[in-house]
Amino acid sequence: MLTGRRPFDGETLTDTVAAIVKNEPDWRALPPGTPAVVQSVIARCLKKDPAQRLHDIADGRLQIEEVLNDPRGSTAVVFPARNLREWAAWIAAMLFLGAALFVAARPSITSSSGDPISFPVFPPEKTAFSAHLP
Numbered sequence: 001m002l003t004g005r006r007p008f009d010g011e012t013l014t015d016t017v018a019a020i021v022k023n024e025p026d027w028r029a030l031p032p033g034t035p036a037v038v039q040s041v042i043a044r045c046l047k048k049d050p051a052q053r054l055h056d057i058a059d060g061r062l063q064i065e066e067v068l069n070d071p072r073g074s075t076a077v078v079f080p081a082r083n084l085r086e087w088a089a090w091i092a093a094m095l096f097l098g099a100a101l102f103v104a105a106r107p108s109i110t111s112s113s114g115d116p117i118s119f120p121v122f123p124p125e126k127t128a129f130s131a132h133l134p
Helices: 013-022 036-045 057-069 084-105
Strands: none
Touching: 036 057
16 A cells, blocks of 8 residues: 555466465565554565464554654564464463363262162062072
């Protein structure tokens, strides 16, 4: 929008997608007065690696609002993207914690109350139980 043209062009949709995957946008097409923070936000939105892109547009909006509210120049706060190992470590920790809570909270299987269990047993129709053995 700042340049007035598309960052990636192609005659067909397939050509456009190929240009997005292969090429970098022409950064010189940005207006000369574009603040560095805005250029940084645009660059982060167009990164090829999804882990390096902004994950939420609200993050970019906040950075742009900082520039608009402080035109002298503001520094962009860039939080590093979490990598796969960090996510795996958090997931493993949560699974371990969940398993520990499950084991701690479940009732013991080996505990017995000591009270005998009784229930009635009825013979089939037209028969009777007998204590005599034939």
